[in-house]
Amino acid sequence: MQTERVERATKASRIAAVAIVPFLAVLASLPWWGDSGDMRLVGEMAYYLALAQLWNLLAGYAGLASVGQQAYVGLGGYAFFYMTGVLNINVYPAFILAGLFAGLMSIPVSFAVFRLRGAYFAIGTWVVSEVFALSASLITVMGGGAGTSLTPAILREISANRSSRETIIYFATLASSIIVCAVVYFLLRSRHGLALTAIRDSEPASASLGVNTFRTKLLIYVATAACTGLIGGLIFLQKLRISPEAGFSLNDWTVVVIFMVVIGGIGTIEGPFVGLIVYFVLREFLADYGSIYLIFMGALAIGVMLLAPAGIWGFVLQRYGLQLFPIQRRLVVVS
Amino acid sequence: MTLLQTNNLSAFYGDFQALFGVDVTIDEGEAVAIIGANGAGKTTLLRSVAGALPVTRDSVQFDGVPIGGRSAHDLVLLGIAMVPEGRRLFPSLTVEENLLLGGHSKRAGAWNLKRIYDLFPRLYDLRRMPAPTLSGGQQQMAAIGRALMSNPRLLLCDELSLGLAPVVIRDIYASLPVIAAERTAVVLVEQDINRALDATSRFYCLLEGRLKLTELSKHFDRAAITAAYFGL
Amino acid sequence: MEWLNILIQGCLLGGIYALFAIGLSLSFGIMRLVNIAHGDLIILSAYAALVVTQQTGLDPISSLVIVVPVMFGLGYAVQRGLLNFTLTGGLLPPLLVTFGISIIIQNGLLQVFGAYTRRLQEGAIETASLQLPGGISVGVYPLIVFVVALVSVGSLQLLFYRTGIGRAFRAVSDDADTAELMGIDNRKLYALALGIAMIFTAIAGVLFAIRTIFDPSSGPIRLILAFEAVIIGGLGNIWGTLAGGVLLGVSQAIGAALSPTWQILAGHIAFLIVLIVRPSGLFPRTRD
Numbered sequence: 128m129q130t131e132r133v134e135r136a137t138k139a140s141r142i143a144a145v146a147i148v149p150f151l152a153v154l155a156s157l158p159w160w161g162d163s164g165d166m167r168l169v170g171e172m173a174y175y176l177a178l179a180q181l182w183n184l185l186a187g188y189a190g191l192a193s194v195g196q197q198a199y200v201g202l203g204g205y206a207f208f209y210m211t212g213v214l215n216i217n218v219y220p221a222f223i224l225a226g227l228f229a230g231l232m233s234i235p236v237s238f239a240v241f242r243l244r245g246a247y248f249a250i251g252t253w254v255v256s257e258v259f260a261l262s263a264s265l266i267t268v269m270g271g272g273a274g275t276s277l278t279p280a281i282l283r284e285i286s287a288n289r290s291s292r293e294t295i296i297y298f299a300t301l302a303s304s305i306i307v308c309a310v311v312y313f314l315l316r317s318r319h320g321l322a323l324t325a326i327r328d329s330e331p332a333s334a335s336l337g338v339n340t341f342r343t344k345l346l347i348y349v350a351t352a353a354c355t356g357l358i359g360g361l362i363f364l365q366k367l368r369i370s371p372e373a374g375f376s377l378n379d380w381t382v383v384v385i386f387m388v389v390i391g392g393i394g395t396i397e398g399p400f401v402g403l404i405v406y407f408v409l410r411e412f413l414a415d416y417g418s419i420y421l422i423f424m425g426a427l428a429i430g431v432m433l434l435a436p437a438g439i440w441g442f443v444l445q446r447y448g449l450q451l452f453p454i455q456r457r458l459v460v461v462s
Numbered sequence: 463m464t465l466l467q468t469n470n471l472s473a474f475y476g477d478f479q480a481l482f483g484v485d486v487t488i489d490e491g492e493a494v495a496i497i498g499a500n501g502a503g504k505t506t507l508l509r510s511v512a513g514a515l516p517v518t519r520d521s522v523q524f525d526g527v528p529i530g531g532r533s534a535h536d537l538v539l540l541g542i543a544m545v546p547e548g549r550r551l552f553p554s555l556t557v558e559e560n561l562l563l564g565g566h567s568k569r570a571g572a573w574n575l576k577r578i579y580d581l582f583p584r585l586y587d588l589r590r591m592p593a594p595t596l597s598g599g600q601q602q603m604a605a606i607g608r609a610l611m612s613n614p615r616l617l618l619c620d621e622l623s624l625g626l627a628p629v630v631i632r633d634i635y636a637s638l639p640v641i642a643a644e645r646t647a648v649v650l651v652e653q654d655i656n657r658a659l660d661a662t663s664r665f666y667c668l669l670e671g672r673l674k675l676t677e678l679s680k681h682f683d684r685a686a687i688t689a690a691y692f693g694l
Numbered sequence: 695m696e697w698l699n700i701l702i703q704g705c706l707l708g709g710i711y712a713l714f715a716i717g718l719s720l721s722f723g724i725m726r727l728v729n730i731a732h733g734d735l736i737i738l739s740a741y742a743a744l745v746v747t748q749q750t751g752l753d754p755i756s757s758l759v760i761v762v763p764v765m766f767g768l769g770y771a772v773q774r775g776l777l778n779f780t781l782t783g784g785l786l787p788p789l790l791v792t793f794g795i796s797i798i799i800q801n802g803l804l805q806v807f808g809a810y811t812r813r814l815q816e817g818a819i820e821t822a823s824l825q826l827p828g829g830i831s832v833g834v835y836p837l838i839v840f841v842v843a844l845v846s847v848g849s850l851q852l853l854f855y856r857t858g859i860g861r862a863f864r865a866v867s868d869d870a871d872t873a874e875l876m877g878i879d880n881r882k883l884y885a886l887a888l889g890i891a892m893i894f895t896a897i898a899g900v901l902f903a904i905r906t907i908f909d910p911s912s913g914p915i916r917l918i919l920a921f922e923a924v925i926i927g928g929l930g931n932i933w934g935t936l937a938g939g940v941l942l943g944v945s946q947a948i949g950a951a952l953s954p955t956w957q958i959l960a961g962h963i964a965f966l967i968v969l970i971v972r973p974s975g976l977f978p979r980t981r982d
Binding site: 190194250253254257389432433 | 727730776779783785786787788790793794795796797798801802804805914915917918925955956958959962963965969970973
């Protein structure tokens with residue numbers, strides 16, 4: 128008599144699952160052998176990875192190619208500054224609340240932008256972000272167009288000592304990034320993830336099978352906005368000040384993120400990791416030549432889209448079937 | 463004089479194979495029918511010949527020249543025109559504009575706007591109307607006229623009678639002899655076997671992408687066709 | 695009277711917005727392509743005019759004689775050589791490729807020209823004004839821009855409805871597959887479409903840069919304004935795009951009258967309202 132089992136793990140993923148532990152341990156120990164600059168760099172990589180996974184979830188899985196996620200980075204950042212600076216809420220709960228605020232704001236936004244499709248949806252989300260940026264510049268208590276800074280009192284809530292403060296912020300960033308990646312991974316492994324893949328492949332077909340496409344997409348949009356807002360709070364805590372231009376910067380929070388996901392491999396969890404490495408390598412090597420590395424990334428993104436639309440990891444996946452974060456289920460017959 | 467020849471023609475929609483090594487020959491000025499059930503590959507065959515589907519170079523020959531895989535607009539210049547399934551007139555254009563569009567390739571020949579209106583007088587009255595306002599039969603006439611404007615040597619007609627009343631179908635088929643008089647070869651894809659066989663000298667019957675039967679139309683044997691059509 | 699003045703200023707402002715929007719409307723109407731680099735191409739035209747005026751001593755409007763053909767050629771080449779290959783892959787390739795082009799143009803301009811703001815100088819006409827009855831003063835230059843927008847839209851209508859090539863454009867926009875079957879080479883037609891779009895984009899870029907300062911990063915906001923005008927007016931209708939531009943201009947003029955910092959925001963809000971209440975725009979024509 129045959130029995131069947133549904134399996135997900137691949138040989139490569141089992142290796143990866145084991146190898147990741149010492150890697151994370153190395154990262155966690157950074158405060159003891161690295162300096163502030165190292166922690167800031169790894170922290171930056173961590174939050175960009177989180178933003179990339181979130182955008183990948185939104186665009187690569189839910190099919191919502193938003194060019195306006197910077198709205199939630201800015202909203203999260205501003206909410207954090209407002210809550211700690213004006214409402215005098217403690218730093219730690221302020222993070223969570225900032226994320227929740229961003230998530231909440233995404234609900235009315237979705238009413239406007241979900242009416243649009245494709246590139247029109249993209250530009251619509253961008254316009255919404257511009258509206259938030261302009262509105263932020265009109266709020267005088269937050270410094271208007273010039274922005275505002277965190278006060279030393281707020282920073283002292285984390286720690287009076289600068290070095291331990293940097294360490295705490297570093298761990299918070301690392302932890303948030305790991306949590307976001309884990310949430311995205313487990314979400315995609317769940318039946319919601321299956322629904323998303325179905326929607327991505329064919330919205331009408333999945334709707335006819337009973338998948339509530341609107342509600343699924345809305346859930347993903349709001350969840351992504353909330354997480355992005357949380358990350359936004361973290362980003363600007365590290366930067367110590369926020370302004371409308373920085374908070375809602377298309378270039379910093381969307382262009383770079385989209386490039387990472389597209390070049391790395393959209394629609395795969397491994398893709399953003401690859402794209403992250405490509406971006407930081409390019410940035411470090413071409414740093415002396417001004418913004419040439421952005422031109423490079425633009426050309427690379429165009430080349431990828433035309434020649435290898437699945438990105439670097441997508442190519443690897445097609446060629447070698449290598450999966451480190453497997454989501455697909457396979458039927459295995461065990462007789 | 464062989465005008466069109468397919469050699470072991472196979473066609474795919476992505477991974478799905480729709481035609482399996484089909485050999486068809488059309489002579490100059492001939493009228494040939496291609497019959498078969500839904501999904502037999504009739505439209506696929508037409509689209510492969512018309513350049514709308516990618517096929518290997520040698521699998522289609524026109525006037526002895528391999529044309530497989532060449533783009534549709536190139537083939538119009540060579541003299542292959544299509545009356546697509548469902549008419550597919552351009553909704554933003556008037557009837558006359560649709561006809562003029564058919565002449566985009568500016569191929570020389572006997573057909574021009576005036577002659578099309580002579581063939582289908584009703585179209586002249588409707589010439590300034592937006593295409594979607596026409597009835598099914600009128601649209602079919604306009605679609606045929608549009609294809610004729612490119613002065614084709616080979617006219618591919620996909621399901622002329624689809625969704626039309628018998629009286630209307632009769633009128634449309636009445637135009638075929640006029641077309642044939644210009645030495646234009648006509649390929650008729652139809653599900654209505656009787657009409658198709660009446661209007662043609664030979665027929666091919668397809669089943670699930672394969673050629674099952676070919677005969678002279680006048681040697682029409684109901685039993686043989688039924689067997690080939692339904693695969694019994 | 696104050697309201698009439700706002701209305702007039704808004705209408706005239708709408709002229710430049712309509713000019714911004716024409717190129718976007720064309721490429722969407724014919725190719726279903728939303729060109730994210732559109733705003734940057736407007737700015738690129740302005741920089742091209744800057745170079746031409748500096749090298750030849752021509753005034754900006756005369757420089758159009760050189761800038762327009764160059765931008766036409768650029769549009770033709772980009773569509774033929776690059777964008778034509780993105781049209782079949784779904785929604786992401788055209789979006790991301792034009793996005794990439796946008797980033798390349800912005801940073802390329804930054805590398806070549808630096809971040810300094812520039813302006814094109816046309817001379818006295820920039821500040822000349824007409825006095826209308828009722829004490830309303832109308833700038834001559836905005837009036838010229840509005841007339842150019844009117845003529846542009848009118849000439850495009852003529853092109854689309856009175857010429858063979860216009861007929862071909864409409865056919866391709868309706869049904870690209872059947873158009874191919876009728877002998878139309880879609881690839882060439884798309885390239886021509888973007889080339890024509892670039893003619894108006896170039897005109898828009900030069901006219902805009904005479905009155906407004908610009909720098910390499912001025913592109914994105916122009917894209918947004920063009921986009922808003924197209925959406926408000928309704929897709930697939932060139933006159934609608936003009937109407938959309940005017941409505942956007944009027945909204946902004948009303949906002950500016952309340953407070954100068956509210957100008958752009960007022961336009962965004964008007965756009966969002968139209969989006970929520972009538973998503974297909976005010977005079978839509980395209981089926982999707």
